[in-house]
Amino acid sequence: MNAHIKKVYVPMTETGFYILLCLRDTMHGYGIVQKVEAITQGEIKLSPGTMYGSLSKMEKDGLIHFVREEDKRKLYRITELGNQVLELEIMRIERLYRTMKEVQ
Amino acid sequence: MKTTKTEFRFFTILEWTQEQEYLRKQHNNGWRFINMKFPGLYHFEKCEPEDVTYQLDYNPEGIAHKAEYIQMFLDCGWEYMQDYAGYSYFRKPASKMDGTEEIFCDDDSRLDMMKRVFKHRIIPLILIFCCVIIPQMFSQYHHLNRLSGIIFTGIFTVMGIFYLILFRTFAIQFWRYRKSLK
Numbered sequence: 319m320n321a322h323i324k325k326v327y328v329p330m331t332e333t334g335f336y337i338l339l340c341l342r343d344t345m346h347g348y349g350i351v352q353k354v355e356a357i358t359q360g361e362i363k364l365s366p367g368t369m370y371g372s373l374s375k376m377e378k379d380g381l382i383h384f385v386r387e388e389d390k391r392k393l394y395r396i397t398e399l400g401n402q403v404l405e406l407e408i409m410r411i412e413r414l415y416r417t418m419k420e421v422q
Numbered sequence: 423m424k425t426t427k428t429e430f431r432f433f434t435i436l437e438w439t440q441e442q443e444y445l446r447k448q449h450n451n452g453w454r455f456i457n458m459k460f461p462g463l464y465h466f467e468k469c470e471p472e473d474v475t476y477q478l479d480y481n482p483e484g485i486a487h488k489a490e491y492i493q494m495f496l497d498c499g500w501e502y503m504q505d506y507a508g509y510s511y512f513r514k515p516a517s518k519m520d521g522t523e524e525i526f527c528d529d530d531s532r533l534d535m536m537k538r539v540f541k542h543r544i545i546p547l548i549l550i551f552c553c554v555i556i557p558q559m560f561s562q563y564h565h566l567n568r569l570s571g572i573i574f575t576g577i578f579t580v581m582g583i584f585y586l587i588l589f590r591t592f593a594i595q596f597w598r599y600r601k602s603l604k
Contacts, residue, residue, distance in 0.1 A: 332528065333530075348497035351498060360520075363523070365498065365524060365527040365531075367495075367526045367531060368526045369494060370494050371534050371535070390489045391490060391494075392490050
């Protein structure tokens with residue numbers, strides 16, 4: 319993982335985190351929007367401009383890769399590098415949560 | 423009674439927030455935006471007054487892959503209207519939203535859009551200013567005793583001043599926008 323990836327994605331935005339989390343399965347952008355809405359009980363509604371920008375940025379940076387196209391929708395999946403970044407982020411959030419619990 | 427109207431409004435390329443607000447107000451007053459074919463000339467048609475959110479995106483990559491780009495917005499309930507000067511126009515009625523909705527849901531992506539506008543629109547202007555206008559301003563300096571020299575230098579000096587005013591406006595708008603995000 320190079321310095322650019324670390325700088326941009328560690329820590330990452332909530333949008334970026336949910337995208338990587340969802341793309342452990344093959345999915346298109348709108349599929350991610352729907353899934354995130356469902357798993358957060360409607361708390362988080364991702365917007366199309368943000369989704370489009372994030373997906374193309376992550377594809378360029380090699381965190382996700384294009385799988386195929388279905389009805390004008392591009393399907394993506396996480397890459398090995400994306401998994402490493404997601405793992406780092408999960409560890410960071412776990413540490414944050416533990417610390418918060420200890421201090422509380 | 424008139425069912426269509428055309429209004430002239432000028433927004434700089436960094437004033438998309440104001441432009442969105444303008445289109446929303448028109449729709450609230452019963453004028454639905456149809457299109458813009460020339461810079462600043464907005465065409466409207468009469469409609470039932472409704473609260474409709476208008477949003478502009480600037481994404482050259484999206485325009486290059488138009489079908490999938492627009493599909494993403496359609497899926498999320500945004501109607502696509504047109505592209506103009508690199509900007510894509512979208513709208514969604516408030517009645518189809520829960521709460522308020524925008525095409526960007528975090529400040530990172532809002533700032534990314536600003537950066538795209540800078541890269542594709544402002545940097546070329548700066549290059550023109552530095553590589554064309556400034557050298558031309560001084561190229562005829564030694565011919566100032568001739569009328570053609572005076573006219574030539576005059577034209578480019580006026581253009582140079584115009585560019586400087588433009589850059590100043592951009593700088594202020596950029597600074598304001600950044601401040602509004604954080």
